[in-house]
Every structure is written in structure tokens, then in C-alpha cells.
Amino acid sequence: MCPLFFMSFLKAQDILNKTVNKVFGLDVLYIHSSDSSESEFQGVFGNAYVEVNGVASYHPFLRVRLDDLSIAPIEGDTLQVNNTEYEVIVQDRKR
Secondary structure, X not given: OOOOOOOOHHHHHHHHHHHHHHHHOEEEEEEOOOOOOEEEEEEEEEEEXXXXXXXXXXXXXXXXXXXXXXXXXXXXXXXXXXXXXXXXXXXXXXX
């Protein structure tokens, strides 16, 4: 008989997120506006199509594990991905 291994859902989710970042993640330089400190980590970067009030456009997004940040992100922070600088807009995901 094979032994069964159990782990919590949150642990499995964390392992999956780390794997996704390792495979698809890009290097990110994060600059905190409060003290100009910098953090380097990997995140999944993309350009999502969004339509708001009949106006369609593409908006860049970055998915990161908050545990990879030294402090919580705030509006006005900046980040660099592939030598392009972006201003941070924080959005909470509702589940």
C-alpha cells in the first residue's frame, strides 16, 4: 500500500505560487516611496485587456507573493520590469 501525504490547502497553494514564480516570474526591482529602499524578487508580469465604460485598453499587472516584499506595497511605489518603470496601484482581490 502507498503511503498518503496530506498538507493543508494553504501550504499547497504556497508551493504552487512559488513554482509559478520560478517558471514564469520575471526579475522585479521594487522601490518603496516612503524611504526609497529597494527590494528585488520575482513576479508574474502581464498586460491584461480591460474594458471600462465601453473603453478598452491594456493595463500592466504584476502578481507577487506578499511574503516576498520587505514591506507592504502602497500607492506611489514604483517598480522596474525589463528596464521599464511602472507606478504601483494597489488592488485587493476579493475572493
